[in-house]
Amino acid sequence: MNEVSLIGLFGALAGVGVVAALLMFGFFFFVKGKEDAKMKVVGLIFLAISLRLAKSIFYFLFEGIAPIGLALGFFGLASIGPLAYLLFAKGENLKNWRFVPHSLLPIGGAIVCFFVSPSPWETVLYKFATGLLALYLVGAWMAFSKQVKADKITGVWYQRLLIALALVWSCFVYQHLSGDMLAYALGAFFCAIVVYWFFFLSLRTPVAMGRTLKINLPDEKVELVQQAFESVGVYKRPGITINELSRDLEIPAYVVSKAVKELYGKSFPETVNHFRIKEVKRALVDPANSNLKIESLAYDVGFSTPSSFYYAFKKHTGVTPTGFQKLYELQSA
Structure with a gap:
């Protein structure tokens, strides 16, 4: 299989990952979000991931609308960190979260990507947002480690969500370090694999699917x-x-x-x-x-x-x- 075919294959598989992320957004935001506001944030995280993952497809397969793909991809990338920190650091006090300062980079960067494309500034912004995502994830992990977990299963599920986000971040870093188009497509494929993993993990987890645990209360x-x-x-x-x-x-x-x-x-x-x-x-x-x-x-x-x-x-x-x-x-x- 030649390089062009491999790029097409990895792009198609990444597209399936986008669909899986969008399915998780719909389920967590519209279904589980009715019961727990935190699940709405989980849904928004996967919407942000889907936008960033779809950016590669827009950019390489639909060259005519590349600025739109770049803008949406940046908005998704720059939103993952603030949403993750909101989820793990604020917990039940979501209404007290001042989200406006954290939304300036996603919105402002998306506008810049749309209007200045093509430009070296796009790469600078993407690399900056990727680095900032790492800081947000560290903050989210520190907050999570201090929390009292609702139960072991819930704690493990949220822990795996953080691990999935860290793996997604590493895929983005790999794309930035890659020197050719095939490696970039491979990074998108790896990101999709992480999304598949968490998608199927959630299908088997009571926390996500709503199956209640029998608990005898003393x-x-x-x-x-x-x-x-x-x-x-x-x-x-x-x-x-x-x-x-x-x-x-x-x-x-x-x-x-x-x-x-x-x-x-x-x-x-x-x-x-x-x-x-x-x-x-x-x-x-x-x-x-x-x-x-x-x-x-x-x-x-x-x-x-x-x-x-x-x-x-x-x-x-x-x-x-x-x-x-x-x-x-x-x-x-």
Whole structure:
């Protein structure tokens, strides 16, 4: 098989890798993302990988629209790192992530690649983004190593995701170091192999496919979680996460999650807001609090901002805090 045929073969196999990455994006973002916001980030990571992997196909097979391929490829490459760091460093506090500074390079670099192509600046930008990706992955790994894992299987799955991202990065480095077109195509093929591996790994993993694990909860652990909410009032701690409570109680995070579900029929964040709103409702109708601002009551029960409080209150009660007070007064008259 001659060199041109090999390049075509590796390009076709890389194309299948793009399809696999897009399938994972759709599944994690639109299906699993309904249950867990972190899975949406996983989906976006694979969308970014698919864009970077597709760049080679655009650039070498569709020369007429190469600038579009270069721009989309750069946007994908420069987005992988920030998304990985978001996933592993922020965990459950995704809403507190300030993503704008991290989006400047993907957006700005993509614009430059589109308008200046062909230009040596493209190579400079791609190499810079590849180097920066390494730093993001190191930060993500350090954050992951400090986390309390929900359970062994979940921890292993996320660990393998990080390994897959590191392997994808090494494929990009190989492409930069390659001196000819065949080696570059081979790098794209290696990247696709990593995507295949993680795709089939996810098909066999309960974390990804949603198969639940049977867990017998010790009564004493359930009681600890119940006391934390009903006696200690752990929900009053601003920004409390399941990992923090897990460390406080010295029990695994997945046990905390299952205990909360068993006790209250809700997820951990839903339960936290349930107790917060319940206490605010009592305070709103207490005459002793008539001179207090509604926002101060929200801060007292653990809400960090007025906007998050008003949103949660309306979601749980269907009315605003002021509307709730008026309804109470009408019913009490």
